[in-house]
Amino acid sequence: MRLLHTSDWHVGRTFHGRDLLAEQEAVLSGLADVVVTDRVDVVVVAGDLYDRAVPNAEAVQTCARVLSRIRAAGARIVITPGNHDSAARIGVFGEFTAAGGLHTRTRIAELDQPVLLEDAHGPVALYGIPFLEPEPARQALGVPEARGHAGVLTEAMRRVRADLAARAGTRSVVLAHAFVSGGASSDSERTITVGGVQDVATSVFDGVDYVALGHLHGPQVLSERLRYSGSPMAYSFSEARQVKSVWLVELDEGGLVGVEERELPVPRALATLSGALEDLVRDPAHDAVADSFLSVVLTDPVRPLDPLRRLQQRFPHAVHVEWKPAGGRAAEVRFAVRGRSDDEVACCFVDDCRGERPNPREQALLREAFAAAAREAQ
Numbered sequence: 001m002r003l004l005h006t007s008d009w010h011v012g013r014t015f016h017g018r019d020l021l022a023e024q025e026a027v028l029s030g031l032a033d034v035v036v037t038d039r040v041d042v043v044v045v046a047g048d049l050y051d052r053a054v055p056n057a058e059a060v061q062t063c064a065r066v067l068s069r070i071r072a073a074g075a076r077i078v079i080t081p082g083n084h085d086s087a088a089r090i091g092v093f094g095e096f097t098a099a100g101g102l103h104t105r106t107r108i109a110e111l112d113q114p115v116l117l118e119d120a121h122g123p124v125a126l127y128g129i130p131f132l133e134p135e136p137a138r139q140a141l142g143v144p145e146a147r148g149h150a151g152v153l154t155e156a157m158r159r160v161r162a163d164l165a166a167r168a169g170t171r172s173v174v175l176a177h178a179f180v181s182g183g184a185s186s187d188s189e190r191t192i193t194v195g196g197v198q199d200v201a202t203s204v205f206d207g208v209d210y211v212a213l214g215h216l217h218g219p220q221v222l223s224e225r226l227r228y229s230g231s232p233m234a235y236s237f238s239e240a241r242q243v244k245s246v247w248l249v250e251l252d253e254g255g256l257v258g259v260e261e262r263e264l265p266v267p268r269a270l271a272t273l274s275g276a277l278e279d280l281v282r283d284p285a286h287d288a289v290a291d292s293f294l295s296v297v298l299t300d301p302v303r304p305l306d307p308l309r310r311l312q313q314r315f316p317h318a319v320h321v322e323w324k325p326a327g328g329r330a331a332e333v334r335f336a337v338r339g340r341s342d343d344e345v346a347c348c349f350v351d352d353c354r355g356e357r358p359n360p361r362e363q364a365l366l367r368e369a370f371a372a373a374a375r376e377a378q
Contacts, residue, residue, distance in 0.1 A: 001119040002039060003173065004031065004075070004262075005247040007046035007214030008231035010084065011066075012059030015235065015293060016319035021062050023267035027232050028066040031246070032073040034262055038248055042117060043075045046214030046229070047082025047131055047177030049090060067102060076101040078115050080128030082177040082214055087130050105175070106130050108140040112159035114172075121253035124171045127160045127208075129153070131177040150200045153178055161207045171251050172208040177215050180205075182222050202226055209255040218242045225256055232264050237295045237320070240270035268293055268317065277304045281314040294318040299326045342370045 011024055034040060050059060070077060079102070081087040091106030098104075103115040105128025114125035137152040138144050141159075146152050153176070164172050181199045202222055205211045211226045217239055219230035229246050231239075244264045250257040271289040273280055274297040280286060294315050298307055303323050311318040340348070346366045350358045358366065 001041050001117070001121075001124050001171075001251045003210075003212075003249040003251070004034060004038075004040045004043045005046070005210075005212040005227065005229045005249055006031065006043060006232065007177070007212070007229045008048045008082070008217055009045060009063075010048055010051040010231060010235060011063045012055045013051035013235055018293070018317075018319055020233070021058055024233060025062050025066060026267055027244075027264055029069050030265060031066070032069040034246070034248075035070060035073040035075040038262070040073075040075045040248070041119065042126070043070050043077050044126065044173070044175050044212050045077070045079040046175040046212045047080055048084045048214060049079055049081065050086075051084055053084065053086035053089070071101050076103065076117065078103045078105065078126050078128060078175065080105045080175045080177065081130045083131045083133075085131070104128070108132065108137055108156075111156050112163040114163070116170075119251075122169060122171075123167070124173065124251060125164060125167060126173045126175065127163075129156050129160070129174060129176040132156060149178060150204065153200050154204050157204050157207075164208065171255050173210045173212060173249075173251075174205060174208050175212045175214070176205070178213065179215055180213060180222060180226070180228075182220075209251060210249055210259075212247075212249075219245050219247075219261070224259065227259065233267070234270050237270055237272060237293075240272070270295075272296070274299060276300050277307055277310060281310060286315075290315055292317060295320040296322070298323045301325050343367055346370075 009024070009028060011021070013020055031043060035043065049063065067077060079090060081090050087106040091104045094104040094106065105111065105115065108130060111127065111129050114127045116123050116125055132149060132152040134146070134148050134152050138146050141152060141155045143152065143155045146155055160174060164170065178200045181201050205226055209225060213226065213228045216228045217231040217235060218228065219242070220228040227247055230242065230244060232244055232246070234240060234242060234244065244266065245261045246264065248260045248262050250259070269292040271292040272295045273286060273289065277298055277300055280296065294311070294317060296311055296318060298304060298321060300323070304310065307323070308318060308321050311321060343363070343366060347357055347363065350362070
């Protein structure tokens with residue numbers, strides 16, 4: 001049996017305010033080509049199918065088209081929800097969609113009830129562990145003493161192994177959405193630190209043939225049988241150097257045979273630039289990133305007016321700008337107060353913090369305060 005391990009689709013996510021649905025559909029629809037080329041039997045999604053618990057209609061329609069293409073290519077699909085998803089919404093029609101080859105595993109009480117699929121060597125049990133919010137999961141699993149995410153996942157895997165023990169000779173795959181020790185995070189993951197414990201030890205997942213992890217957005221190998229596929233696209237500039245991919249997992253009659261990487265296309269590259277605004281918009285050396293999503297650090301000694309609009313005239317996909325003057329913040333402050341009276345500096349400070357200048361009565365009080373301070377200093 002061949003499985004394609006994916007996760008963290010985050011359909012409906014935006015990138016610094018830019019809609020990504022077209023790019024997401026292009027990349028995710030390409031999974032259907034992998035299914036055909038590599039004769040994939042099952043595509044798994046280990047959490048965060050959507051970016052929001054209540055996705056908008058366009059995101060749902062995009063996801064439906066992608067799943068339909070994968071199914072039409074010949075693969076069955078198994079999905080479990082992550083910390084961004086609504087388990088109830090994803091699983092609401094699960095009993096009906098299973099008949100068409102789309103299996104959802106969303107209920108905590110049923111996490112030890114696998115999707116059973118057959119190949120020439122017999123059954124393969126695919127267990128979907130939905131993201132376990134510690135407090136409700138403790139109650140649902142009947143382990144009030146369990147501590148944090150690690151505690152409830154430990155109980156979940158105990159139940160999985162108990163079920164598997166009763167299925168002699170059955171190969172096994174677990175889908176789980178968690179932060180496992182040894183994984184490297186990026187800026188685009190929402191923290192799942194709850195109940196004081198975030199990391200989950202790799203040993204929690206002992207006893208199964210393959211563990212398809214979700215949550216971390218970079219593809220990572222914690223062991224031969226324990227991996228993160230990562231997100232199919234970059235969702236923060238911290239992921240700019242990641243090679244986005246999915247894992248092609250093969251099982252034979254004895255269990256895991258091997259895992260191969262399949263790289264995914266990049267719909268729009270990410271890049272960063274740093275320098276003075278005028279230099280950036282004029283220098284032809286930056287033509288190579290003109291079509292990239294761009295994050296820019298401006299080093300001008302004075303904050304430029306409307307810098308993002310200026311940048312977008314040259315770089316239409318510039319989406320993020322910071323101002324870090326070359327001389328540091330102190331140089332900025334010295335420039336701002338140079339040649340101004342104490343009264344003018346105070347008025348500008350109030351205006352900057354409050355959004356409006358001091359009224360005449362407030363200005364009079366400030367002048368009195370400065371005069372009093374000057375008398376005390378004499």
